[in-house]
Amino acid sequence: MALLVNTVFLFLVLSVCSIFCSDDNGTFFYFAYGSNLLDKRIKLNNPTAIFTGPAELKDYRLDFFNYIKYWEGAVATIVPHPGHVVWGALWTLDKKEMDRLDKQEGVDVGLYFALNKTVTMPGGISVEARTYQATKLPSFDDLPMQRQPSNTYLQVIFLGAVESKLPADYIGSLLTINPNGQFANETIRKSLGYPFY
Template sequence: MDICCILVITAMTQASEETLNPPSNETFLYFAYGSNLLSKRIHIQNPTAKRKTIGQLKNYRLDFLRASTNWNGCSATIVEDDGSSVWGAIWEINVSNMKDLDRQEGVDVNFYKVLMKSIETPNGEELPCRLYQQVRNPTESVKFEDIPFDRQPSKTYLKCILDGAVESELPSDYIDSLEKIPNNGRDASPTMLKQLGWE
């Protein structure tokens, strides 16, 4: 094998490795609307996350459906709904944590699926963000205060959302609406409480 072939093969191998393992300075934007609003929550599995700004996903509403054993209650999802908006935090995360985020959201077990959506910031900028939607979603739209018991989040999960909304400085009227969400009276699992420092 001559030197030219060796150089070509080496270059192709390096390019392939860079595709599979992108340089550590590469980042992506992630829109969090549920428990990952809270920094101590997102940093459990995604330590490189840095809050960049906040934004809203238009023509979707916040809702709850599938139960999580870690949380002992239902987790948040987004559902298409003309005229509604979901506010959240926009995190900038190193690509090295992308698989960790997917795993946290249960993409591998068909709990959530990945979406790419344009998120509008308070100054009108549109940012392309990665976000997650439950694979199965509620068909019935109800007011937050009327969410049925079997679709309610746990006390711990809701606390993450409310504390994270305040920490992220989401609009006050949106936080007021979140405070109307009922919870099922349960705490998260001991493991989750320990990870959050809320034992």
């Protein structure tokens, strides 16, 4: 019964949002699977972000690539992989923040590129959402040290996954990722506040 009520509620929210969150209203859906899972993190640069709900991206896997100095470790990307699923948070943002989001994701320096993908929310509702993928995809192998995320980055993803109510088995799979033992620099930890600083 609770699933039915949640599905009906979600359908109503998305129906209303399809009217009021359309391009005419200047908003867009954003699918976050990395540090922007965490409300506190996404709102550092995108204060209009509104959590819409959890969503899954089919036929992709979560991976890590490219050491980023301020995180002191590798950052997340999605990689096409038939049969796999990446869960994330679906956010609604003002279009005026799209450039800031692109810059945060490193589009301007060629780290990621933006793409629109169909993501599915619990209850089977699918929407088109903007997301980001690394310009150079990692190979599918064990996670070598240079592709391991820092303890801080992994904690941000984990807490964001819990906060976004991602499925328990997916959250459990995040606990199997080996961190590199490093902590993000003081500036990012301070901006995130407790429990990171």
